[in-house]
Amino acid sequence: MMATTMVTKTALFAILLFYMCSISAEAGPAAAGVCYAGCAAVAVACFAAAGFTFGTVPGAVIVATPALAACNSAFGVCEAACMAALFMPTP
Structure with a gap:
């Protein structure tokens, strides 16, 4: 139950980050880089909440673990x- 709550909080944070990047970013490539870094930070926190290390988990494990699949999906949406x-x- 606790892992689900952490994933939910992390998903909400990812959505917040998505809106922050899409509404207030006005610096071109620099803003995109900051946004990408924020997405990665959220993904690392999400994987850690599920008990895994981001970047070291094989794709088959991500697909088979619902919490990791949700983290990965949120990461993709954020990056997009x-x-x-x-x-x-760029000003």
């Missing part, structure tokens, strides 16, 4: 949202 920041005008 950062693409919007990449095309913002």
Whole structure:
């Protein structure tokens, strides 16, 4: 039950990060880089909450573990949202 709660909190944080990156980023490539770093930090925290180390887990284990699949999916959505920041005008 605790792992599910942590994944839920992490998913909510990922959604918050998504909105922060997509609404307030106006620095072009620099903002995209910051956004990507934020996504990775959330993914690392999400994997840690599930008891795994991000970047060391084989794909088959990620697919077979619901908590890791949710972390991986949120990471993909967050990274895709950062693409919007990449095309913002650089002041």
